[in-house]
Amino acid sequence: MTRHERVDAHPAPTSPWVISTRELGRRAGAMRTYQRTIPAPAGFSLGLIGIPEGAPIELDLRLEAASEGVFVSGTARAELVGECSRCLEPIADRVEARLGELFAYPDSATEATTDADEVSRVVDEMIDTEPMVRDAVLLGLPLAPLCQEDCRGLCPDCGERWADLDASHGHETLDPRWAALRGRLASATETAPDGDGSR
């Protein structure tokens, strides 16, 4: 009962993200691969685009035993759903995130010389891949997703998509430069000496 925090941090063996390193062993150079498809939890999205909750994330993982810990590499792939940052049309895309992270052994020098939040750990001979995959996926998401590279966005006057509008689309608004010129001409006429009228 005295080590609550540690107990909470232990990977749940039943979580699909958790992999036991027991089969891998600790002989440096030992290697195993894992394929898993895991439904996305909440939080795998950023702003306008992301992996919808429950959509499959395909993991291709390679675990290698090293002297300091287990090096995990591979890829995470998933379908993305979002909206265009210029015209707000729904878009579908894919993300393929590259993974690479060392999970330090409990008795390693890495474990001894780093804070708990700096380096992932092997805990109870298990690794929890979710934080690593989440970070890699979020980094792989486009900050400004587009429906197409040259999306022209929306007409600033009516908010319609340019893609849906005629080439001749426009609004009857006076160009401010013309408005200024017209005003100047009008006042010039008013203040002009009425030379014509004097005759």
Ligand SMILES: [Zn+2]
């Ligand atoms: Zn667009």
Ligand SMILES: [Zn+2]
């Ligand atoms: Zn318009």
